Structures are given as C-alpha cells and as structure tokens.
Amino acid sequence: MSVTLKDVAQAARVSVSTASRALTGTGLTSERTQQRLVRIARELGYRPNPIARGLKTGQSRLVALLVHNLTNASFQVMAEVVQARLKALGYQMLLCIGGDDPQAESDTLTTLVDHRIDGLIVVPTGKNGAQLETLSKDVPIVCLVRRDDATDLETVLADDPQGAYLGTRHLIELGHKRIGLIVGRQDTTSGRERLSGYVRALREAGISRDDALIHAGHYVPETGATCARKLLDLARPPSAIFVANHEATLGVLRVTAERNIAIPDDLSLLCYEDMPWFEWHRPAISIVDNGARDLANLAVDRLLHRMDAKGNSKGNGSDGVREYRVGARLIQRDSCRRIDVPAPAKSSKSKSSSSKSSAAKSAKV
Amino acid sequence: MSVTLKDVAQAARVSVSTASRALTGTGLTSERTQQRLVRIARELGYRPNPIARGLKTGQSRLVALLVHNLTNASFQVMAEVVQARLKALGYQMLLCIGGDDPQAESDTLTTLVDHRIDGLIVVPTGKNGAQLETLSKDVPIVCLVRRDDATDLETVLADDPQGAYLGTRHLIELGHKRIGLIVGRQDTTSGRERLSGYVRALREAGISRDDALIHAGHYVPETGATCARKLLDLARPPSAIFVANHEATLGVLRVTAERNIAIPDDLSLLCYEDMPWFEWHRPAISIVDNGARDLANLAVDRLLHRMDAKGNSKGNGSDGVREYRVGARLIQRDSCRRIDVPAPAKSSKSKSSSSKSSAAKSAKV
DNA sequence: CTGTTAGCGCATTCAT
DNA sequence: ATGAATGCGCTAACAG
Numbered sequence: 022m023s024v025t026l027k028d029v030a031q032a033a034r035v036s037v038s039t040a041s042r043a044l045t046g047t048g049l050t051s052e053r054t055q056q057r058l059v060r061i062a063r064e065l066g067y068r069p070n071p072i073a074r075g076l077k078t079g080q081s082r083l084v085a086l087l088v089h090n091l092t093n094a095s096f097q098v099m100a101e102v103v104q105a106r107l108k109a110l111g112y113q114m115l116l117c118i119g120g121d122d123p124q125a126e127s128d129t130l131t132t133l134v135d136h137r138i139d140g141l142i143v144v145p146t147g148k149n150g151a152q153l154e155t156l157s158k159d160v161p162i163v164c165l166v167r168r169d170d171a172t173d174l175e176t177v178l179a180d181d182p183q184g185a186y187l188g189t190r191h192l193i194e195l196g197h198k199r200i201g202l203i204v205g206r207q208d209t210t211s212g213r214e215r216l217s218g219y220v221r222a223l224r225e226a227g228i229s230r231d232d233a234l235i236h237a238g239h240y241v242p243e244t245g246a247t248c249a250r251k252l253l254d255l256a257r258p259p260s261a262i263f264v265a266n267h268e269a270t271l272g273v274l275r276v277t278a279e280r281n282i283a284i285p286d287d288l289s290l291l292c293y294e295d296m297p298w299f300e301w302h303r304p305a306i307s308i309v310d311n312g313a314r315d316l317a318n319l320a321v322d323r324l325l326h327r328m329d330a331k332g333n334s335k336g337n338g339s340d341g342v343r344e345y346r347v348g349a350r351l352i353q354r355d356s357c358r359r360i361d362v363p364a365p366a367k368s369s370k371s372k373s374s375s376s377k378s379s380a381a382k383s384a385k386v
Numbered sequence: 387m388s389v390t391l392k393d394v395a396q397a398a399r400v401s402v403s404t405a406s407r408a409l410t411g412t413g414l415t416s417e418r419t420q421q422r423l424v425r426i427a428r429e430l431g432y433r434p435n436p437i438a439r440g441l442k443t444g445q446s447r448l449v450a451l452l453v454h455n456l457t458n459a460s461f462q463v464m465a466e467v468v469q470a471r472l473k474a475l476g477y478q479m480l481l482c483i484g485g486d487d488p489q490a491e492s493d494t495l496t497t498l499v500d501h502r503i504d505g506l507i508v509v510p511t512g513k514n515g516a517q518l519e520t521l522s523k524d525v526p527i528v529c530l531v532r533r534d535d536a537t538d539l540e541t542v543l544a545d546d547p548q549g550a551y552l553g554t555r556h557l558i559e560l561g562h563k564r565i566g567l568i569v570g571r572q573d574t575t576s577g578r579e580r581l582s583g584y585v586r587a588l589r590e591a592g593i594s595r596d597d598a599l600i601h602a603g604h605y606v607p608e609t610g611a612t613c614a615r616k617l618l619d620l621a622r623p624p625s626a627i628f629v630a631n632h633e634a635t636l637g638v639l640r641v642t643a644e645r646n647i648a649i650p651d652d653l654s655l656l657c658y659e660d661m662p663w664f665e666w667h668r669p670a671i672s673i674v675d676n677g678a679r680d681l682a683n684l685a686v687d688r689l690l691h692r693m694d695a696k697g698n699s700k701g702n703g704s705d706g707v708r709e710y711r712v713g714a715r716l717i718q719r720d721s722c723r724r725i726d727v728p729a730p731a732k733s734s735k736s737k738s739s740s741s742k743s744s745a746a747k748s749a750k751v
Numbered sequence: 752c753t754g755t756t757a758g759c760g761c762a763t764t765c766a767t
Numbered sequence: 768a769t770g771a772a773t774g775c776g777c778t779a780a781c782a783g
Contacts, residue, residue, distance in 0.1 A: 023524075025776055036754045041778060051752060068500050072440045073776030076759050081437065082501075083480075091462040092662065100456055104483050108494070113501060115448075116481035118469050129473070135433050136447075136478060159388075271666045278668045297457065298663055301636045303643045390760060401770045406762060416768060438760030441775050 024065045033061045044069070075137060084324070085115040085133045087126065087143040089240075093267060094296040095313035096144070099165065102317035103142060110325070112139065121240070123148035130156060140324045145169040147209065161327035165320045168210045168344070175327070177320040177345045179311040181211045184349025185218025185265055188291050188309040191351055192261045193226045196360035197289060201234045201252040201259035203245060203273065205266045212237060215265040215293070234259055238266065245272025253280065253288075260360050261289035265309075270296075285358035295352065305354035312347045319345055389432045398426045409434070440502060449689070450480040450498045452491065452508040454605075458632060459661040460678035461509070464530065467682035468507060475690070477504065486605070488513035495521060505689045510534040512574065526692035530685045533575045533709070540692070542685040542710045544676040546576045549714025550583025550630055553656050553674040556716055557626045558591045561725035562654060566599045566617040566624035568610060568638065570631045577602060580630040580658070599624055603631065610637025618645065618653075625725050626654035630674075635661075650723035660717065670719035677712045684710055 030040035035054065043050045043058035044067075050058075061067075075081045086103045088096040104114045115138060119126045123146045130152055133141060140161045145153065150171020153162060157174055164176040185204075192200050202219050205212035216237070223230055233255060238244030244266060252259055253276065264270050270292045277284060284290050284304055292299065292308045299306040323345065395405035400419065408415045408423035409432075415423075426432075440446045451468045453461040469479045480503060484491045488511045495514065498506060499521055506527045510518060515536020518527060522539055529541040550569075557565050567584050570577030581602070588595055598620060603609030609631060617624055618641065629635050635657045642649060649655050649669055657664065657673045664671040688710065 026778095027776075037776090038755080038778075039753055041776095042753085045778080049752070054752085068496070070441075070776055071501050072437055072446065073759095074778075075437045076435075076441050076761090076776080077778045079759080091456060091466055097456040097462065100481070101483055104481065108482075108497075111497075113480055113482070113497060115478055116465070116469065117473075117478075118466055131433070132473075132476075132478060136436050271663060274663075274666045274668075278666065296663075298636060298661075298667075301639045301643065302663075302667065303639075391762095392760075402761080403763075403771075404769055406760095407769085410762075412762095414768070419768085435760055438775095439762075441760080441777090442762050444775080 023070075024067045025070070026067070029058065029062045029065055029067045032065060033058055079137060080139050081137045082112050083115050083136060083138045084112045084140040085117060085138045085142070087117045087119055087129060087133075087141065089119055089121040089144055091118065093240075093294070095166070095267070095294050095311060095316075098313040099317040099320075102314055103321055106318070106321045119144075119146065121146055127152055134160060140328045142320050142324055147171075161324055161331055163320050163324045163327070165316060166211065170210075173343055175323055175343050175345075177316055177323060177347065178210065179316060180346045180348045181214035181311075182218040182221070183346075184293065184309045184311060185215035185263075186222045187218075187349060187351045188263055188265070188293070189219045189222035190226070191307075191353070192263060192289060192291060192357060193222060193228065195261075195289065195357055197259075197261040198228055198360075199231070199234060199257065199259040199261075201248075201262040202236065203248045203252075203262065203264045203266050203269050204235070204237050205240055207237050212266075219263065219265070238269065240266060240268040242268060242270075242272040242275075245269030245274075246276050247272070249273040249276040253282070259288075261291065261357065263291045263293075265293045267292070267294040270306075284356050289357040289360070291357055300354065304356050306356045307354040308352050310350045310352050312349060315347045319347060388435075389430045390435070391432070394423065394427045394430055394432045397430060398423055444502060445504050446502045447477050448480050448501060448503045449477045449505040450482060450503045450507070452482045452484050452494060452498075452506065454484055454486040454509055454511075456483065458605075458659075460531070460632070460659050460676060460681075463678040464682040464685075467679055468686055471683070471686045484509075484511065486511055492517055499525060505693045507685050507689055512536075526689055526696055528685050528689045528692070530681060531576065535575075538708055540688055540708050540710075542681055542688060542712065543575065544681060545711040545713045546579035546676075547583040547586070548711075549658065549674045549676060550580035550628075551587045552583075552714060552716045553628055553630070553658070554584045554587035555591070556672075556718070557628060557654060557656060557722060558587060558593065560626075560654065560722055562624075562626040563593055563725075564596070564599060564622065564624040564626075566613075566627040567601065568613045568617075568627065568629045568631050568634050569600070569602050570605055572602050577631075584628065584630070603634065605631060605633040607633060607635075607637040607640075610634030610639075611641050612637070614638040614641040618647070624653075626656065626722065628656045628658075630658045632657070632659040635671075649721050654722040654725070656722055665719065669721045671721045672719040673717050675715045675717050677714065680712045684712060 026037050026040050030037040039050060040058055043055045044062055071082050084107050086100060091097055100116055107114050117129045119129055126146045127149050134156055138160055142163050142165050144166045145164050147167060147169050150169040153169055153174060154172045162174050164174050168176045204216050207213055220230060236248035236251060238248060252262060264273050282288050292306050295308050295310050299308055391402050391405050395402045404415060405423055408420045409427055436447050449472050451465060456462055465481055472479050482494045484494055491511045492514050495517055503525055506525055507530050509531045510529050512532060512534050515534040518534055518539060519537045527539050529539050533541045569581050572578055585595060601613035603613060617627060629638050647653050657671050660673050660675045664673055
C-alpha cells in the first residue's frame with residue numbers, strides 16, 4: 022500500500038539500516054548517501070510509519086490534552102493553543118473530554134497510556150491523584166488550571182487569589198460595600214483560592230465578611246441562577262455581584278434579565294474568565310481575565326521541557342519547581358458602575374456606555 | 387515496564403498465540419483456558435499495546451475529527467459528540483484544527499494517515515478534494531457540514547436551503563419586506579445554499595430581490611460589522627437582518643450596539659446556528675438551528691458503518707447514498723418583531739419580552 | 752561509514 | 768485446541 026523504508030533502501034541499493042540512519046538524520050552516514058536517500062525517499066513519497074517507529078522507540082508522537090468540556094471558553098482557547106503548538110513540532114493532539122467526572126478521567130488516563138502518549142496536559146478532577154502520580158513515572162505530565170492535591174506533579178495555575186482580589190478591590194474602589202460572590206466548589210483549588218482573594222480584599226478594605234453574600238456551587242449555569250436569586254432576595258441585596266464561577270455567568274444573566282435588573286444601573290456585575298461575546302454583550306461585561314492563552318502556552322512549555330528531559334534522561338526535568346502561576350488581569354468594560362454616584366434616571370434608553378468596550382480588548386499571542 | 391502478552395502467557399504456562407487468541411476472543415480456544423487467561427491477564431494488569439497491535443493489523447483505534455476552529459459553537463458540539471461516541475466504542479479522537487486553511491488541512495491530512503487513523507470526519511475547506519479522494523481509498527472518510535465538490539465522498543450536511551428558507555419566510559410572515567442578508571462566502575456549499583433559500587422565500591412571497599440587501603463574506607466577526615454598516619447606511623435600510631453567516635453575528639451586534647439600535651424595536655435580527663448565550667442574551671436571539679448535535683451523530687453513524695464495512699470488506703459501505711441532510715429548525719426567541727404593528731414608544735425599559743425565551747429551548751440528545 | 756542481526760508486542764499462518 | 772514460526776516497519780546494537 023504505502024512505501025516503506027525497505028522500498029527506499031532497495032531503490033537506493035543500500036540496507037534498510039543505512040536508509041533509516043540517513044533519513045532520521047543521525048549524522049552517522051556520509052553526506053552523499055544522506056542526501057541521496059533523502060531525495061529518493063521524497064521521490065518515492067516515503068512517509069515513515071509512526072506506529073512501527075513507536076513500537077521500537079516506545080514513542081507515539083501523540084500528546085493528550087484532557088479537559089472537562091469545550092463549552093468553557095478557557096478550555097477552547099487551551100485546546101487551540103495546545104494543538105497549534107504541538108502540531109508545529111510534529112505531534113498530534115489527542116483531545117479528551119472528561120466532563121469533570123473522576124471515573125471518566127480515570128478511564129481516559131488508562132486508555133491514553135495504553136496508546137503510549139508522549140506527554141499529557143490534564144485539568145485534573147482531583148480524585149485520581151494516585152493514578153496520576155503512578156502514570157507520571159512513565160509519561161511526562163503537567164497539570165493545568167487545577168492542582169491535584171494528592172500529587173506533587175508540575176502544575177500551571179492561574180493566579181486566582183490575585184484575580185479574585187483584583188476584581189473585588191475594583192468593586193470596592195467603585196464604592197461597593199455589599200458585594201455578592203458566586204464562586205466554584207470549595208473542593209477545587211480555584212474555588213478556594215478565589216474565595217480567599219475576595220475575602221482578603223474585603224479585609225484590607227475593612228469591610229466585614231457577610232456569609233450571606235457568599236455562595237459556592239458547581240460549575241454549571243444553574244448555580245448562577247440559584248445563587249443570584251438568593252442574593253437578590255436578600256433583605257439587603259448586594260449592589261454588585263462578582264461571578265467568580267465562570268459557568269455560572271449565564272445563569273446570573275438569566276435572572277437579571279428575568280427580573281429586569283439593569284446592569285450596571287441596578288446592579289454591577291463582574292465576571293471571571295473572558296468569552297468572545299462578553300465584549301459585544303450590552304452592556305459589555307467587565308471581567309477578570311485568567312490568561313487562558315498564557316496558561317496553555319506555559320503548560321506546553323513545561324511539558325516539552327519534561328519530554329525533552331526524559332528523552333535525554335537528564336533527571337525528571339522538573340528544575341525543582343512544581344508550581345507556576347500566570348497572573349490575572351482586570352478588564353474593565355461596562356458592567357460595573359460607581360455606587361457613590363446616584364444612578365441615572367431610570368427612563369430613556371441609556372445612550373452612554375458603549376464607547377470604551379473596544380479599548381479594553383485583550384492582546385492575544 | 388508494562389506487562390505484555392508474553393508475561394501473561396508465561397504466567398498461564400501457555401504460548402503467546404494461545405494467550406492472544408484467548409484474550410482477543412476469537413473463540414478458537416477452549417472455554418476453560420479462555421476464562422483462565424482472561425483472569426490471569428486481569429490479575430497481572432495486562433493491557434494490550436495498541437501500537438504493537440496496530441503494526442500488525444494496520445489499525446490504530448484512532449479516529450480523527452478535523453474542524454476549522456473551536457470558537458464556532460457547532461464545532462464545539464460536534465467535537466464533544468464525536469469524542470463521546472467514539473470513546474464509548476474504545477476509540478480515541480484525534481482533534482485537529484485546520485483554521486479553514488487549505489494548506490493546514492492538507493498537512494494535517496497527511497499526518498493523520500501517517501498515524502494510520504481508522505477513520506476521519508472532516509469539515510473540508512474544499513480545496514483538497516483530490517487528496518481526500520485519494521486518502522479515502524485507505525481510510526473511511528465522512529465529510530461534515532461542507533461538501534468538497536471535487537469528491538464524491540459521503541457527506542453529512544445541514545439542510546441549509548431549507549434553514550435559510552424557513553428563516554426568511556419567518557421574517558416575511560412577520561411583515562418584513564426589506565430583509566438584509568449577511569451570508570457566507572459563495573465558494574462554500576453552505577454559503578451558496580443559504581443564499582438560495584433566502585432567494586426562494588423572497589420569490590415565493592413575491593418580493594423582488596434587491597442585491598443591495600445581500601452581502602456575502604468570510605466567516606469572521608468583521609464581516610458582520612462591515613456588512614451591517616453597509617445595510618444600515620442604505621437610503622432605505624432593511625427592517626430585518628438575517629445573519630446567515632454565524633461568525634458574523636458578533637460583528638452585527640457590535641454595530642447595532644454602537645449605533646444604539648434597539649432590537650427588535652428598530653431592527654429585527656435573526657441569526658444562524660445556536661450558541662449557549664443566545665438564549666440568555668437580551669433580547670434572546672431568535673435563530674435557525676442547524677442541528678449540530680444531530681449532524682455529528684449522523685456523521686459518526688456513517689463513519690462507523692463504513693469502518694465496519696471496510697473491516698468485513700463488504701464493499702465500501704456506501705449503500706449507494708452519498709449525501710445526507712439534517713433538517714434545520716427555527717427557534718423563535720425575542721429578536722424579531724412584527725413589522726406591520728407600530729413600534730412601541732421608545733421610552734421606558736421594555737419590560738416585556740423575556741418570557742418565551744426558555745420555552746423554545748432545544749432538546750438535545 | 753555501512754551491512755547484518757535482532758527484536759519491539761502482537762496477530763496469524765501453518766503445523767500438529 | 769494449542770504451539771511454533773513469521774512478519775508488520777522500523778531502530779539500534781553489533782560487527783566489519
């Protein structure tokens with residue numbers, strides 16, 4: 022069917038080993054035969070068979086990325102970045118979607134090592150630490166976005182404490198005293214860290230923490246709806262809501278729409294993690310950007326480093342560092358307003374707030 | 387490192403061939419040894435090496451999905467569906483992102499066959515028909531969403547003529563006579579077909595076609611912005627815009643926001659292909675749903691059929707059918723209004739239109 | 752610098 | 768029903 026190394030060798034009247042050496046460029050062949058083989062191989066349309074090569078070398082030129090879903094914009098970006106970077110290096114990306122389900126994660130992990138992947142970037146559920154730890158002896162692994170506390174795997178994290186702090190402080194600076202927080206499950210790193218950043222900003226500002234304003238929940242839109250209702254039904258509702266649970270954003274927006282709550286006039290809204298449409302939404306939604314693109318790039322860097330180190334068997338390539346942080350960034354758009362200034366009269370269509378939305382566009386690499 | 391078939395065979399005191407037969411379940415072994423081998427394999431934690439197996443059988447248990455990007459919500463859904471279906475069958479999905487670039491597509495295709503993928507679902511650019519045609523002799527291929535006219539590969543398409551027709555007719559029924567169309571490049575199947583559906587609906591309604599209202603462009607947000615401006619700057623601007631170029635939607639929304647055009651009061655807006663946030667947007671955006679989930683499922687069905695047929699070498703598994711259509715569906719939300727009724731007074735906040743948005747939610751499988 | 756030999760782990764043919 | 772032998776395509780250790 023396809024032309025093999027043997028075909029090339031025969032056509033060049035050399036042995037397969039010579040052909041192999043010439044084409045893999047080990048430098049163990051004479052300049053002349055080298056070039057000749059390359060030429061002949063090209064003429065014949067020879068393509069090395071990764072399967073056969075893999076059987077011999079134990080490598081597959083396959084790198085896996087395991088994320089929870091593709092709905093989350095951060096995961097989309099990460100998938101695109103990882104794929105692009107890897108492709109440029111001759112790797113193929115195996116994209117797996119685990120749905121944040123420990124069982125699915127576990128199954129997927131086994132299948133992946135079965136396929137002899139050369140590397141793995143995983144957003145862990147946190148429930149398969151032992152397995153990850155074991156696998157990491159065979160294949161370079163980098164954790165992304167979440168840390169699995171049961172491991173000491175190299176991990177690339179967003180700076181969630183900082184991001185939540187920045188966001189909360191921004192709202193405080195706008196004059197908000199009662200700031201609702203909708204955050205992720207407290208059994209995830211990011212969930213805890215974002216809460217801590219929020220708390221710290223409050224503390225620094227001398228605002229006492231009110232647990233009635235704090236809601237944690239699963240990473241689904243429904244969480245946003247439920248929690249938003251609870252917050253808005255409070256006797257003294259918050260003047261701003263910080264949706265630090267990305268998936269919950271849609272739910273919050275639904276509730277504000279249902280109740281005809283004007284943003285930012287009636288309520289300031291600050292969200293976490295950018296999405297393409299946030300900027301076009303009206304009002305454009307201010308956010309804390311987690312730097313998904315940078316996170317993915319760093320994760321790839323670290324993975325390549327480890328894969329390389331493994332290849333040269335120079336230790337484990339960890340450099341002693343196990344955790345990296347990518348800074349968060351506040352992107353102001355139009356969904357937050359100063360609270361110390363009286364709200365504009367609630368009548369005519371607000372002809373104001375659409376100008377600065379484009380200026381704050383984030384620079385992507 | 388890992389336990390091999392040989393280890394299992396030794397532990398069971400049989401030959402590797404027997405072990406192989408027992409574990410692959412060819413039925414060529416005695417019931418007893420069969421069960422015994424399975425048990426021992428499990429105890430030893432044996433996992434067959436797909437690479438080695440692949441070298442022998444020419445299969446990889448890898449199926450590739452090649453899409454343009456992951457920003458498009460349809461592609462996200464397709465990736466998730468394909469991955470889920472395949473995983474259930476023991477395949478791994480190789481997700482590739484071609485960026486609608488012919489060169490990238492071509493490169494990717496070669497790499498994929500190098501990896502001996504067992505099947506391919508591809509959203510073709512349309513520029514690599516010959517290559518696809520050639521590859522299809524080695525590996526089952528199903529085209530998705532777009533057809534590559536240079537091939538007669540089995541293709542799963544949205545019913546774009548119908549979708550565009552439905553959407554246009556809906557606007558006409560609401561009383562719109564001047565309906566702007568922003569559609570995709572006319573060198574793509576869907577671009578042409580959606581235009582044709584629009585034209586047909588107009589014709590049937592006895593509305594003469596006005597080319598000033600029709601704009602085709604690349605699948606990027608900028609197209610939407612540019613074309614929307616042109617439409618709105620017309621001496622007689624349209625009362626409704628049908629954005630049949632999905633990616634262009636954001637651009638259109640930006641322009642309407644910039645110009646403070648109220649939807650649907652000042653302008654009715656109908657878009658193509660659903661996105662999660664369309665429903666939560668205010669006003670909720672009415673759409674023509676292309677049935678991404680159904681498309682993906684059907685593509686997988688067809689691919690599996692062909693892979694199966696190839697395995698049993700019963701012809702090419704085409705059943706003589708080369709093209710499938712998945713019907714489109716109109717989902718009414720709040721972005722289109724009757725034009726024959728006078729617009730409500732432009733003052734107070736529109737406390738109306740948020741009720742039916744949830745009712746029209748699409749049922750997913 | 753090159754050819755010969757030997758496997759990588761598995762499925763499969765040919766014997767028995 | 769089982770074992771021995773062969774080879775998938777390639778790389779690498781070992782000679783020359």
